[in-house]
Amino acid sequence: MRTRTREQVLDDAERLHLLTPETIAALELTPIPTEAEVKERLADYKARVNALFDRIERWVVENGDGYVARRSGVDYLFERYMAYWELPDEEVPLLSVYAPDGVEVLRFRPNGAWVTLTNGRVAIETPDTPPRRRRDLRLLDKSEEGQASEWVLWGNRDSRLGSEPFNQETFMRLVKEKHESL
Amino acid sequence: MNRFDDVRQSISIIREMHSRWIGAIASETHWDLMQFNDGSGYGDVDYFAEAIRSSADISRSGLYLMLFAQFEADVNRRCANLIKQHKDKEVWHERRVWEALDEKNVSSIPFARRLSLLINKGRPIYAAIQKLYLERNLIAHGAKSSLDVDMSDAIETIEAVVAAMEENP
Numbered sequence: 610m611r612t613r614t615r616e617q618v619l620d621d622a623e624r625l626h627l628l629t630p631e632t633i634a635a636l637e638l639t640p641i642p643t644e645a646e647v648k649e650r651l652a653d654y655k656a657r658v659n660a661l662f663d664r665i666e667r668w669v670v671e672n673g674d675g676y677v678a679r680r681s682g683v684d685y686l687f688e689r690y691m692a693y694w695e696l697p698d699e700e701v702p703l704l705s706v707y708a709p710d711g712v713e714v715l716r717f718r719p720n721g722a723w724v725t726l727t728n729g730r731v732a733i734e735t736p737d738t739p740p741r742r743r744r745d746l747r748l749l750d751k752s753e754e755g756q757a758s759e760w761v762l763w764g765n766r767d768s769r770l771g772s773e774p775f776n777q778e779t780f781m782r783l784v785k786e787k788h789e790s791l
Numbered sequence: 792m793n794r795f796d797d798v799r800q801s802i803s804i805i806r807e808m809h810s811r812w813i814g815a816i817a818s819e820t821h822w823d824l825m826q827f828n829d830g831s832g833y834g835d836v837d838y839f840a841e842a843i844r845s846s847a848d849i850s851r852s853g854l855y856l857m858l859f860a861q862f863e864a865d866v867n868r869r870c871a872n873l874i875k876q877h878k879d880k881e882v883w884h885e886r887r888v889w890e891a892l893d894e895k896n897v898s899s900i901p902f903a904r905r906l907s908l909l910i911n912k913g914r915p916i917y918a919a920i921q922k923l924y925l926e927r928n929l930i931a932h933g934a935k936s937s938l939d940v941d942m943s944d945a946i947e948t949i950e951a952v953v954a955a956m957e958e959n960p
Contacts, residue, residue: 613848613937621935628934636932637902639925689935725926725940726919726948749941753915763943772947 615687622692644694651691651699654722654729657750657758661731662704662717668777675709676784681716688723706784714788717748728752731760735787746783748775798865798953802946805858809851809942848937852930855938855945859927862949863902869956870897870905910955920952 625641633640642650662680669678685698701719708714713736721730728750749772752759760775762783773779874897877889897905902924910917926940 617848617937621937624934624936636928637925638928638932638934639922721939723939725922726944727941730941747941749944751944763941772943 618687618689618692621689625689625693641693642690644696647690647694647696650722651686654719655699655701657729658701658719658731660758661748661760662702665704665706665717665780668780669706671777672781674781676714677707678704679707681705681713684718684720686719686722688721690723708788708791712788712791714784714791724749726751728754728758733783735791737791798861799950801861802858802950802953805854805861806943806946809854809946851942852936852938855940855942856927856931858946858949859923862953865953866902866905866909866956867897869909869960870894870900873908910952910959914955916948916951916955919948923948 628638628641632638662678666678669676680702682703683700684703686701687698691697691699699722703719704717705713706715716734716736718732718734719729720732724730730750731748733746733748747763748760749763750758751761761772762775762779763772871894874889874892874894878886878894880886880889892900903921906917906920923940923945926938929935930938
C-alpha cells in the first residue's frame with residue numbers, strides 16, 4: 610500500500626531542501642534527520658517488523674487451529690527523508706496468514722517508518738480489501754524510542770472504536786473474524 | 792453559542808469529519824474513478840484520480856491544522872485566564888513572576904512555555920504534544936503537504952492533554 614506517489618515523495622523532499630537550519634529554528638520545525646539517522650531508523654523499523662512477524666508466526670503455531678503464517682513476499686518503502694538523502698527504496702517483508710483451507714485471510718504490509726509519535730506502522734489488509742479501505746486496519750508501534758515494541762491495533766478509520774493492544778488474543782480474534790467474513 | 796468555544800466538542804466534530812468525510816468520501820471517489828480506467832489510455836482518468844488522491848492528502852493535512860488550531864486556542868484561553876488570575880493577587884510576592892507575562896498577547900509566548908504553564912513538563916504527553924506541534928509547523932509553513940501523523944492517534948493524544956489541563960485548572 611503506497612498512498613503517495615513517487616513524485617509526491619520527491620516533491621516533499623525538494624521542499625525540505627529549501628529549509629535552512631535558521632528557518633528550521635525560527636519556525637520551530639522538526640529538524641531533518643541526518644543520513645546516518647535515516648539509515649538507523651530504517652534498520653530499526655525493519656528489525657521491529659521482523660520481530661513482530663516472528664511473534665505472529667509463533668502465536669499461530671501455539672494456537673494450533675490449523676492457521677498458517679509465513680512471509681509471503683516483499684514491498685518497497687520510499688519515504689521523504691529517504692528521498693531527501695537520495696537513498697534507494699528499502700525492501701520490507703510481507704506476512705500472510707492462511708486459513709486451514711488455504712485461503713489467505715490477512716496480509717501485513719509495513720508502510721511507514723516515519724509516523725510521528727510512533728516507531729512505525731504496519732497496515733493489515735485482507736486480499737479483497739479495496740484501496741479505499743487500506744487505511745482502516747493498522748498497527749502502530751507506540752513504544753518510546755529505543756524501547757521494546759508495543760504494537761497497538763487500530764480498528765478502522767472510524768477512530769471512535771479506539772485502539773487496543775495487539776496480543777495473541779486480539780490477533781486470533783481478528784483472524785477468525787476476518788476468516789468468517791470472507 | 793459558538794460551537795468552537797468548547798474544545799472537546801470541536802475535537803469530536805473533527806473526528807467525525809475525519810472518519811466520515813475525509814477517510815470515506817475522498818478515497819471512495821478515487822476508487823470509483825479507478826473502475827473507469829479500462830487501460831485503453833483514453834482520457835485523463837489516471838490524472839484525475841491522482842488529483843483527487845492528492846486532494847484527500849491535502850484535506851487530511853488541513854483537518855489536522857484545524858484540530859491543532861482549536862487545541863491551541865484552548866491552550867491560549869487557559870493560559871490567559873491563569874496569568875490573569877495570578878496577576879490579580881494582592882501580595883506582590885505572589886504575583887511578581889506572573890507580571891512578566893502578558894495575558895493579552897499569549898501567542899507571543901512560545902508554545903512549549905504556554906503548555907508548560909498548564910501541564911506537568913515531566914509527563915510523556917508533554918513530549919508527545921510537542922512532536923505533534925512540530926508536525927503542525929511543517930505543514931503550516933509549507934515544508935510539506937502530507938500528514939505523517941496517524942489522525943486517530945493524534946486525536947487521542949490531544950484529548951489526553953485536554954483532560955490533563957482540565958485536571959489542573
